[in-house]
Amino acid sequence: MRVSSVARSVVPSAIRKMFNKALEYGNTINLTIGEPDFITGTNVMEAGSRAIFEGKTKYSENAGILPLRMEISRYLERENGNRYDPESQVIITIGAMGALYLCMRALLDPGDEVIISTPCWTNYIQQVKMCGAKPVLVPTDEQNEFMVDVGKLQQACTDRTKAILLNSPSNPTGSVLDHGTLAAVAELSNEKDLIVLSDEVYKHILFDGLEYESIAGLTGMRDRTVIFDSFSKTYAMTGWRVGYSAGPEDIIRNMTKLQENVAACAPMPSQYAALEALKGSQEYKQQMIAEYDSRRKLACELIGQMPLVSCLRPKGTFYIFMNIKQTGMTSEEFAYRLLEEKQVVVVPGTAFGDAGEGYIRLSCASSKDNIVSGLNKMKEFLECLQ
Numbered sequence: 461m462r463v464s465s466v467a468r469s470v471v472p473s474a475i476r477k478m479f480n481k482a483l484e485y486g487n488t489i490n491l492t493i494g495e496p497d498f499i500t501g502t503n504v505m506e507a508g509s510r511a512i513f514e515g516k517t518k519y520s521e522n523a524g525i526l527p528l529r530m531e532i533s534r535y536l537e538r539e540n541g542n543r544y545d546p547e548s549q550v551i552i553t554i555g556a557m558g559a560l561y562l563c564m565r566a567l568l569d570p571g572d573e574v575i576i577s578t579p580c581w582t583n584y585i586q587q588v589k590m591c592g593a594k595p596v597l598v599p600t601d602e603q604n605e606f607m608v609d610v611g612k613l614q615q616a617c618t619d620r621t622k623a624i625l626l627n628s629p630s631n632p633t634g635s636v637l638d639h640g641t642l643a644a645v646a647e648l649s650n651e652k653d654l655i656v657l658s659d660e661v662y663k664h665i666l667f668d669g670l671e672y673e674s675i676a677g678l679t680g681m682r683d684r685t686v687i688f689d690s691f692s693k694t695y696a697m698t699g700w701r702v703g704y705s706a707g708p709e710d711i712i713r714n715m716t717k718l719q720e721n722v723a724a725c726a727p728m729p730s731q732y733a734a735l736e737a738l739k740g741s742q743e744y745k746q747q748m749i750a751e752y753d754s755r756r757k758l759a760c761e762l763i764g765q766m767p768l769v770s771c772l773r774p775k776g777t778f779y780i781f782m783n784i785k786q787t788g789m790t791s792e793e794f795a796y797r798l799l800e801e802k803q804v805v806v807v808p809g810t811a812f813g814d815a816g817e818g819y820i821r822l823s824c825a826s827s828k829d830n831i832v833s834g835l836n837k838m839k840e841f842l843e844c845l846q
């Protein structure tokens with residue numbers, strides 16, 4: 461064997477598998493997309509290209525350009541009341557993905573355990589494995605609105621548990637953790653002396669007037685929480701690859717040291733673009749969120765008219781996690797048959813862990829026309845099953 465046991469332990473995402481399968485079919489309607497279908501805002505693109513033409517094309521400091529770290533620090537203070545020192549408690553990374561990985565490398569020794577509620581974005585699981593550590597998966601339940609089950613988290617704790625990972629709003633379920641749940645997780649993490657990894661990349665894509673609450677803002681949590689955020693989803697900037705973390709100094713400093721050795725820094729022009737995204741007008745962002753909201757309403761209405769399936773109305777993100785249990789099919793069977801018979805591409809819920817069995821994930825990061833055509837075809841498919 462030439463490759464390491466760690467590399468062998470990592471499995472490719474089932475979303476990619478579905479994507480590749482769809483390429484075998486000509487004209488498909490793709491409802492799998494995990495990134496905004498909008499292009500980046502004009503002001504942000506201009507700031508990025510201006511940075512390039514001004515020669516800001518070099519390495520930046522490993523932790524990222526200071527003006528962006530300062531802006532993030534101001535922004536977080538407004539958002540959750542905590543002040544993070546831009547010099548030592550904020551790092552700019554290659555997307556939130558880069559931040560999550562650096563943080564896990566900074567925290568985890570082989571054999572350490574990280575508790576993750578599922579269904580979840582499975583990159584967490586792979587990243588934990590890449591550190592030789594152990595992901596401990598704790599299922600959530602649709603009846604409980606896919607809310608993190610703190611009793612189960614407590615049962616999952618061992619003397620090797622290092623951290624609890626939270627993702628609110630959640631990819632794929634669209635659930636948002638309420639204050640009571642956050643407070644209970646905070647209590648547990650204080651009691652067991654755990655770090656909370658709080659993935660907040662969808663925090664702005666919230667509906668029905670919900671206000672975002674970060675666990676980092678709860679009493680005693682600032683010093684045991686690492687926040688992960690990104691410009692990817694909020695500002696339609698996936699390809700710019702820029703995200704960040706804020707948290708305790710010992711963790712952020714070590715992430716910075718590690719970043720020096722794997723990437724040096726996030727791309728410098730992207731960091732200037734991100735600075736404009738945060739400082740400039742938020743109007744385009746609001747328009748995108750309003751559009752996701754109206755697509756979500758439309759999709760839920762259409763799903764409500766279909767036999768054998770149902771969905772909770774997501775509180776955030778641009779995903780819908782649809783229950784297909786009454787069809788009697790597994791998630792994979794459903795997704796593959798839908799592709800074969802109607803050329804509509806969706807992600808089987810099992811791509812987000814075993815707890816996703818009986819569900820499929822639909823993405824509303826797609827035009828209304830696409831959503832309507834895809835869901836009409838799905839309705840025909842379901843009617844034939846009855």
Ligand code: PLP
Nearest residue numbers: 555556557581631661690692703
């Ligand atoms: N966290 C979640 C829950 C995601 O869904 C994604 C991307 O799909 C990421 C983090 C990573 O985003 P990025 O690395 O583009 O910032």
